[in-house]
Amino acid sequence: MYIYDKFDNTVVNERVADFRDQVRRRLSGELSEDQFRPLRLMNGLYLQLHAYMLRVAIPYGTLSAAQMKKLAHIARKYDRGYGHFTTRQNIQYNWIKLEQVPDLLGELAEVQLHGIQTSGNCIRNVTADQFAGVAGDELDDPRVISEAIRQWSTFHPEFSFLPRKFKIAVTGAARDRAAIQFHDIGIQIVRGDNGEIGYAIYAGGGMGRTPVVAPLIRGFLPKPELLSYIEAILRVYNRHGRRDNIYKARIKILVREIGAEEFTRQVEEEWALLRNEGINLPAAEEARIRKFFTPPAYEPAAKAAGEFEAQRKANPAFARWVETNVHTHKQPGYGIVTISLKPVGEIPGDATADQMDAIADLAEKYSLAEVRVTHVQNLVLPNVKQGDLFTVWQALGKIGFADANAGLIGDIIACPGLDYCALANARSIPVAQEISKRFESAERSALIGPLQIKISGCINACGHHHAGHIGILGVDRAGEELYQITLGGAGDETASVGQLLGPGFKADGIVGAVEKIVDIYLELRNPGEEFLAAYRRLGPAPFKERLYASH
Amino acid sequence: MRVIEIAVGKDLKPVSDSWSRLADDAAPKAGEKVIVPLARLKSGDNQIFAAAKVGVEITGGDAVEDLKPWIDDLGLVVLRFGTFKDGRMFTAARMLRQRLKFTGDIRAAGDFLPDQVVFMLRTGVSSLEVADEFPLEAAKRSAKAYSVRYQHAVDTQPVAYEERARLP
Numbered sequence: 001m002y003i004y005d006k007f008d009n010t011v012v013n014e015r016v017a018d019f020r021d022q023v024r025r026r027l028s029g030e031l032s033e034d035q036f037r038p039l040r041l042m043n044g045l046y047l048q049l050h051a052y053m054l055r056v057a058i059p060y061g062t063l064s065a066a067q068m069k070k071l072a073h074i075a076r077k078y079d080r081g082y083g084h085f086t087t088r089q090n091i092q093y094n095w096i097k098l099e100q101v102p103d104l105l106g107e108l109a110e111v112q113l114h115g116i117q118t119s120g121n122c123i124r125n126v127t128a129d130q131f132a133g134v135a136g137d138e139l140d141d142p143r144v145i146s147e148a149i150r151q152w153s154t155f156h157p158e159f160s161f162l163p164r165k166f167k168i169a170v171t172g173a174a175r176d177r178a179a180i181q182f183h184d185i186g187i188q189i190v191r192g193d194n195g196e197i198g199y200a201i202y203a204g205g206g207m208g209r210t211p212v213v214a215p216l217i218r219g220f221l222p223k224p225e226l227l228s229y230i231e232a233i234l235r236v237y238n239r240h241g242r243r244d245n246i247y248k249a250r251i252k253i254l255v256r257e258i259g260a261e262e263f264t265r266q267v268e269e270e271w272a273l274l275r276n277e278g279i280n281l282p283a284a285e286e287a288r289i290r291k292f293f294t295p296p297a298y299e300p301a302a303k304a305a306g307e308f309e310a311q312r313k314a315n316p317a318f319a320r321w322v323e324t325n326v327h328t329h330k331q332p333g334y335g336i337v338t339i340s341l342k343p344v345g346e347i348p349g350d351a352t353a354d355q356m357d358a359i360a361d362l363a364e365k366y367s368l369a370e371v372r373v374t375h376v377q378n379l380v381l382p383n384v385k386q387g388d389l390f391t392v393w394q395a396l397g398k399i400g401f402a403d404a405n406a407g408l409i410g411d412i413i414a415c416p417g418l419d420y421c422a423l424a425n426a427r428s429i430p431v432a433q434e435i436s437k438r439f440e441s442a443e444r445s446a447l448i449g450p451l452q453i454k455i456s457g458c459i460n461a462c463g464h465h466h467a468g469h470i471g472i473l474g475v476d477r478a479g480e481e482l483y484q485i486t487l488g489g490a491g492d493e494t495a496s497v498g499q500l501l502g503p504g505f506k507a508d509g510i511v512g513a514v515e516k517i518v519d520i521y522l523e524l525r526n527p528g529e530e531f532l533a534a535y536r537r538l539g540p541a542p543f544k545e546r547l548y549a550s551h
Numbered sequence: 552m553r554v555i556e557i558a559v560g561k562d563l564k565p566v567s568d569s570w571s572r573l574a575d576d577a578a579p580k581a582g583e584k585v586i587v588p589l590a591r592l593k594s595g596d597n598q599i600f601a602a603a604k605v606g607v608e609i610t611g612g613d614a615v616e617d618l619k620p621w622i623d624d625l626g627l628v629v630l631r632f633g634t635f636k637d638g639r640m641f642t643a644a645r646m647l648r649q650r651l652k653f654t655g656d657i658r659a660a661g662d663f664l665p666d667q668v669v670f671m672l673r674t675g676v677s678s679l680e681v682a683d684e685f686p687l688e689a690a691k692r693s694a695k696a697y698s699v700r701y702q703h704a705v706d707t708q709p710v711a712y713e714e715r716a717r718l719p
């Protein structure tokens with residue numbers, strides 16, 4: 001993975017010193033909360049319902065074992081012993097004391113971590129396919145340009161006060177695991193007519209109160225020109241994005257209001273001028289970054305294959321976990337392990353300091369010292385030998401993270417909701433907990449098959465409900481928490497926005513409603529047909545009729 | 552109000568300043584350095600060029616391209632921040648320098664934060680018009696807070712990848 005050199009370290013250390021001074025000015029009263037707000041936001045520090053919340057960037061979701069250990073240490077020393085992995089592949093701490101933040105950031109800087117640009121109206125932490133570099137279906141490693149974008153976007157002097165936040169995601173595979181079409185800019189690595197590597201660029205996607213699947217604005221961009229092209233997009237957005245209404249300030253609204261065609265024309269016009277202004281990444285720097293992502297020396301296809309077979313036969317629970325949570329590695333004899341942070345009845349994405357330490361140890365021993373964070377709030381051990389899978393599974397069982405539910409109904413995304421968030425209409429976490437309890441049986445969820453449930457506590461959609469096969473949205477109706485259901489959303493390469501099914505349900509009825517939808521699906525599906533495909537074939541009618549029949 | 556000169560690698564320096572804003576419809580006195588709103592410049596009112604020097608003030612919604620016809624005759628462009636959140640001014644400054652090749656003074660005015668000076672320096676702003684109570688010390692710190700740059704803008708110091716390429 002990428003290792004900071006003295007320049008990268010200097011940036012982070014100087015930021016810590018800068019923020020230390022800003023906190024001092026705030027605590028001494030020299031800065032009012034109003035003046036301090038934009039400064040703390042640039043460091044990922046929010047004021048929540050009960051305390052400060054700090055968001056730490058995990059660029060493109062990649063962590064070393066040592067970094068994971070530090071995150072555990074931070075949870076113990078500065079928080080209440082746990083952290084929360086987010087849908088931006090970041091980690092959040094919910095119980096932070098302002099006066100401790102400079103020291104906390106100093107400790108993070110020791111392992112090359114920070115909170116830079118994890119909030120505020122700037123270019124946020126870039127996200128990427130969590131299987132980068134190890135997936136079999138990858139054209140090129142998305143981490144190379146993700147790192148280039150991380151550097152280019154850090155303290156960008158022109159784009160640190162955008163109309164609104166700005167999120168970029170990258171995938172190197174045709175199978176989109178990074179939900180790029182729901183981003184302000186989505187970048188897909190593709191091949192051109194002559195087989196050369198380049199990029200397809202999507203712009204203007206997003207969730208929130210106006211969900212939009214991003215249109216493709218350029219089918220092929222030559223590889224060396226990426227930074228000038230996204231700079232052109234940012235410039236058009238910075239100049240023309242709406243600043244009069246916070247709810248209309250994202251780039252998706254600009255693209256929608258002027259139309260994708262006109263937007264593209266403006267970007268291309270700007271780019272024609274910008275591309276010669278020295279913004280593109282020199283080939284030597286690309287090569288320097290790429291070196292950090294050279295594939296490790298894998299061992300030849302493990303001899304333990306026979307043993308692995310036997311372990312699966314002898315152990316149905318292990319076999320089921322392999323089936324759901326171990327993804328095919330590009331290197332025969334290895335597997336990509338998804339660690340489900342969704343144990344039945346727990347808070348999605350939460351991990352205690354001890355659990356983080358244990359995962360760091362596993363990464364060190366069995367996964368070339370690397371961990372990934374996924375945008376569905378799970379963790380990944382990207383490089384596990386098949387012969388070690390059984391040991392890893394057992395070790396995960398000891399910390400309660402061996403649930404065989406990756407991609408299944410229990411693998412729920414939920415935003416913090418009313419338990420933490422000042423903007424919430426309704427609780428999200430308890431709903432997620434109740435659903436996972438209702439579908440506790442591994443056999444039953446395996447029978448149901450791939451099904452993504454995503455829950456947001458309000459229209460801001462931090463829980464990505466628009467992209468859920470089943471989306472749940474907390475609304476407030478005359479002081480009562482209600483939950484609306486959307487169906488048919490998807491965040492993959494077939495991206496679509498879920499459709500509202502009908503009136504909302506009360507807290508005591510929402511889980512039953514979800515169960516009913518699942519039952520209807522099971523009854524109506526063709527053999528082997530997954531939920532999303534079935535819904536797309538059937539449409540909302542059968543679900544609507546039968547769900548509301550008794551009302 | 553006071554004016555502070557800013558430049559990459561230099562300390563912020565309060566300076567005496569002889570620019571003044573020209574009242575609507577007023578004609579400049581000989582030898583005067585006047586600032587007019589963009590609308591007045593565009594109105595074709597050529598009497599303003601009787602001034603010793605002409606400056607123009609633009610706000611977030613104005614397009615810097617509109618200054619093109621006069622760019623060589625302008626001595627100052629004032630960028631008025633309606634709010635510190637109005638990041639359009641950073642684009643405006645940069646385009647003035649890089650596209651319009653403007654070499655005169657670019658002055659930030661209005662509501663901005665001392666901590667934004669670091670970005671102003673990098674996008675080509677060369678002076679600040681601030682209230683007397685502006686926290687100059689904080690702005691000075693901001694100007695010096697960062698020694699590494701990751702991307703090219705208007706300032707000509709080497710960026711990280713260029714420094715790396717020079718390493719033995």
Ligand code: SF4
Nearest residue numbers: 415421424457458462
């Ligand atoms: S979706 Fe709403 S309730 Fe949930 S975290 Fe976002 S703002 Fe808060």
